[in-house]
Structures are given as C-alpha cells and as structure tokens.
Amino acid sequence: MKTFVTSLLLAVVAMAPTLAQSTIDAKDIIAKINRKEAVSYQNVTVTGDLDLTNLANRKEIREGSWKGDSHEFLSVVDVPLTFKNCTFKGKFLAYHTDEQDGKRIFNTNNTVYNADFTEAVTIEGCTFQDDAAFKYSRFTQRAIFTNNTFSEEAIFKYTKFRNAADFNSSTFRSYADFKYTNFDESSSFQKVSFQRSADFKYTKFDEVTDFRQARFSGNADFKYTHLPRGTNFDDVRFEGSTDFKYTTLDGRKFSPSR
Secondary structure, eight states, rough: OOHHHHHHHHHHHHHHHHHHHHEEEEHHHHHHHHTTEEEEEEEEEEEEEEETTTTTTTTTOOOOOTOOEEEEEEEEEEEEEEEEEEOOOOOSEEEEEEETTTTOOOOOOOOEEEEEOOEEEEESSSESOEEETTTTTEEEEOOOTTEEESSEOOOEEOEEEOOEEETOOOOEOOOOETTTEEEOOEEOOOOOOOSOOEEEOOOEEEEEEEOTTTTTOOOOEEEEEOOTOBBBBBBBBEOOOOEEETEEETTEEEEOOO
C-alpha cells in the first residue's frame, strides 16, 4: 500500500507542471517573444488580450499630422508562433487603434498599432472567443490557420501573405474580412464555414486558391476580386446573397454556379 501511495504522489508531482500550464497569461507570451524565444503551446487557455502590437521592438514608422494622417507604430514578431488546440479568451491583436480603445478624444489624427510576422505562424484547432485582428499585417513565412473557430470578428483586411496561407476547415461565426488582402503564393479555404458575411472584395490572389466544399451561409462578396487560373470552387455552397461583379478568373469574367 505504501508503495502505491508513493507512486501516486510521484505521478501527481510529475503532472504538476502540465496542469500549471493549462492556463497561461497573454503577458507571459509577450515576454517570451521579447526574449526572442520561439512560442509553442498546445492544449492551453490563454487569458487576457494577446496584444502583439506592443512588443519591445515597437517603432514609430509614421508621424501623424494636423491633416488627419495616422500616427503609426509597428512591432515585429520575429520568432515562430505555434498554437495547437488552444483557446484565446481575450482578443488576439496584431492591429488596433487609439480610436478603438476610446483614447481618441481631442486629437484630429488617429494612432495605429500594427504587428508583422517574419517567421512561420501556425495556429491549428484553436478557438478565438473574442476578436482576431490582423489588419495590415505582413506574413513573410507560411501562415497556417487551419481548423480554427473564430467566434467574433476576424479581420484580415489589407493583410499581405508573402508565402502560402492555409485556412482549411476553419469556421468564421461572425464577420470574416479579407477585403484588399494580398495572397502572393498559394492559399486554401477548403471546407471553410463562413456563417455570416464573408468579404473578399478587391482581394488579390496571385497564385492558385482553393475554395472546394466551402460553405457561405451569409453574404459572400467577391466583387473586383482577382482569381488566377487553377482556382477551384467545386462543391461550394452559397446559402446567402453573392456578389461576383467584376470578378475575374485568369483575366476573364467569372461567377461560380450556386
């Protein structure tokens, strides 16, 4: 019996670090990035807003002006990011403004904070319980966003993907904004569920993109979108309104069958 109790205690002690890591504060992740350590988490819940726009390397890249030009700051995530089967309870921010934070009261110009990613980003099987904002971000290496659930707004407007981007099997429960987004390399949205509005207006796909078996439950806007040869819309379901006005596939007018 004594041997059994001793073994049980040793097992509990061995499990303690794992249990302690089941929840992590977003500030600890920021500290890790600032120390230039690769970020890799699996099966954890991240509490607090993960604000990647406020890193130690943040620099001013544009001064504001009395004309209303934005005052801009840029942080660079220069280590690989990997999150698998994680839950983000707060906001995931690679973009925000003082106006959003309620700080713009008397100033005529807005202050904008952004984050770029120079290393690979892998976010798989995760749940974003609050907003996920990547507006204006630049992804230099491969960006994987597969099998995720975006519960609130997912903003990829003006985002630049310089390498392959993969959103396969993800679910967007609220507004999915890919307006003016640039995909320089191949991209994929296979089996993605867009449960509300999906905005791909003016989006530019320079290489083949794949929407096979995607489901659009709300409005799907592809107006003025450029699609290259090889783009695949097989078995796509459109259950709401669609707009493919001025959409082109390999330079020719394009509109998929519903």
